[in-house]
Amino acid sequence: MKILYQIAIIFSICFVGELISAVLPIFIPAPLIALLLLFLLLETKILKIDNIKEKSDFLLSNMAFFFIPAGVKVIEHVAVIKAIWWQFLLIVIISTILVFFITGLTVTLVIKLQGRMKNAK
Amino acid sequence: MLSEVFTSPFFGISISIVAYAIGVFLNKKTKSAFFNPLLISYVIIISILTLFKIPLSSYNEGGDIINMFLSPATAVLAITIYRQKALIKDNLLPIIIGTLVGSTSSLLIVYFSCKLLHLDEVIISSLLPKSITTPLALSVSTASGGIGAITVLAVIVTGVSGNILAPLLIKLFHFNSEIVQGIAIGTSSHAVGTSKAIELGEKQGALSSVALTFSGIITVVLALIFF
Numbered sequence: 001m002k003i004l005y006q007i008a009i010i011f012s013i014c015f016v017g018e019l020i021s022a023v024l025p026i027f028i029p030a031p032l033i034a035l036l037l038l039f040l041l042l043e044t045k046i047l048k049i050d051n052i053k054e055k056s057d058f059l060l061s062n063m064a065f066f067f068i069p070a071g072v073k074v075i076e077h078v079a080v081i082k083a084i085w086w087q088f089l090l091i092v093i094i095s096t097i098l099v100f101f102i103t104g105l106t107v108t109l110v111i112k113l114q115g116r117m118k119n120a121k
Numbered sequence: 122m123l124s125e126v127f128t129s130p131f132f133g134i135s136i137s138i139v140a141y142a143i144g145v146f147l148n149k150k151t152k153s154a155f156f157n158p159l160l161i162s163y164v165i166i167i168s169i170l171t172l173f174k175i176p177l178s179s180y181n182e183g184g185d186i187i188n189m190f191l192s193p194a195t196a197v198l199a200i201t202i203y204r205q206k207a208l209i210k211d212n213l214l215p216i217i218i219g220t221l222v223g224s225t226s227s228l229l230i231v232y233f234s235c236k237l238l239h240l241d242e243v244i245i246s247s248l249l250p251k252s253i254t255t256p257l258a259l260s261v262s263t264a265s266g267g268i269g270a271i272t273v274l275a276v277i278v279t280g281v282s283g284n285i286l287a288p289l290l291i292k293l294f295h296f297n298s299e300i301v302q303g304i305a306i307g308t309s310s311h312a313v314g315t316s317k318a319i320e321l322g323e324k325q326g327a328l329s330s331v332a333l334t335f336s337g338i339i340t341v342v343l344a345l346i347f348f
Contacts (some may be wrong), residue, residue, distance in 0.1 A: 003292070008347075010193045010196065011193065011223070012199065013196055014192045014193050014195070014196055016190050017192070017196070017262065018192075021303060023179040025266050026345065028345070029256075029257060029260030029264075030192060030194070030260075031191070031195035031196060031256045031257065031260065031343060032257060032260075032337075032338060032341055034192060034193075034196035035193070035195055035196045035198055035199045035334075035338075037196075037199075038196050038197070038199035038200070039199035039202055039203060042199065042200070042203045043203070044318070048185075048317060049200060049203070051203075052197075052200075056200050057196040057311075059193055059194045059197045059200075060194070060197055060201075061189065061202070063312055064141075064158060064159050064312070064313070065137070065138075065141050065187070065195050065269050066187055066190045066191050066194050067159060067165070067189070067191070067255045067273060067276075067277070068137045068141060068159065068162050068166070068184070068187060068271065069133070069137065069139070069180075069181065069183075069184030069185065069187050069188045070168060070188060070191070070255065070259060070269060070271065070273045071159065071162075071163050071165050071273040071277060072163060072170075072177070072180060072184060073177065073269065073270035073273075074163070074167075074268075074270040074271065074273070074274050075167050075170065075171070075177060075246070076177060076270065077271060079267055080244075080268065080271065081271070084240060084244060084339060086239045087235075087240060088215075088248075088271075088275070088278075089278065090234075090238075091231060091234045091238070091277050092248070092249060092251060092258045092278045092279055092282070093278070093282045094230075094234070095227060095230045095231050095251070095252075095278050095279075096134045096236065096282050096283050096286070096309050096310055097282075097286060097290065097309075098226065098230050098308070099223050099226055099227045099252055099308060099309040100232065100283065100286070100287070100290050100305050100308075100309035101290070101294055101305075102137070102222060102223060103219050103220070103223030103226075103305040103309060103332075104294055104296045104304070104305035105294075106219050106222040106223065106298070106342060107215045107218075107219040107298075107300060107304045107305065108298065108301050110214050110215045110218050110219065111215055111288040111298065111300065111301070114214060118316075120287060
């Protein structure tokens with residue numbers, strides 16, 4: 001029964017997210033609205049982590065599994081992949097390295113700057 | 122006929138779980154990120170569907186049920202932020218500025234390199250959200266006219282390459298701070314990279330999950346405004 005309640009809570013939040021996403025004039029993905037909604041409920045103590053712990057641990061620890069069907073759909077697009085495979089790999093891998101470097105550098109600079117401002121005080 | 126059996130949702134769900142279990146097993150045995158459980162699952166499932174000439178629509182009877190969990194799995198990321206509130210407070214500026222600059226540069230780099238290699242608009246829309254977690258990347262991609270499956274593939278290749286390269290890149294760029302490592306991994310390679318961050322240390326893992334959530338939100342907002 002406990003798990004059933006937890007599923008109900010999380011699914012209802014997702015449903016409300018979809019409802020809000022459908023009503024809003026601009027496009028905001030429903031899962032993102034559900035994320036913000038859940039955070040708000042936790043923050044305002046309306047919901048406690050214990051109320052949804054088992055279900056959310058199940059979702060968080062098996063996260064990758066839920067991505068399987070979305071990726072299997074790629075067999076419908078084999079022709080596209082074949083046509084651009086090397087550009088695809090090049091862009092995806094190089095951009096990952098660059099984003100890693102740029103993010104790391106930015107954070108390093110921010111930390112240094114914060115340290116300097118603290119020392120100046 | 123026997124082929125009708127495969128349209129049962131139980132087929133799609135069972136084959137997915139078995140393929141994933143094999144993937145997790147091989148990943149644990151080899152301890153190599155190349156043996157990514159997701160990639161192995163794709164290879165197994167796609168091979169079976171092709172070999173036995175089972176149509177994708179039959180697999181999707183079960184696949185769509187698993188798909189439904191993508192949204193709840195994204196929503197519970199809120200718990201990660203809630204649990205790490207103190208850590209976020211202590212590192213608020215590095216997290217916000219780092220994920221903002223990282224996400225923006227990801228969009229720009231992908232956009233201009235696609236243009237440079239003469240890829241069409243559909244592929245650009247499919248690749249743009251490649252650095253963020255799958256459900257959010259899927260919504261951005263489909264809303265801007267991309268092919269969801271190609272986005273998912275790009276997201277996974279991003280995650281796997283981040284996972285494999287992170288330890289090397291940390292040494293190469295001399296990113297010695299735990300804060301820098303965590304935020305850089307989460308921003309560049311979302312949840313699959315985060316599993317490596319967790320191996321590096323508790324602080325890196327926590328910051329990486331926070332960074333992947335922040336950069337997911339930022340990318341959705343940026344994509345909304347600009348594309």
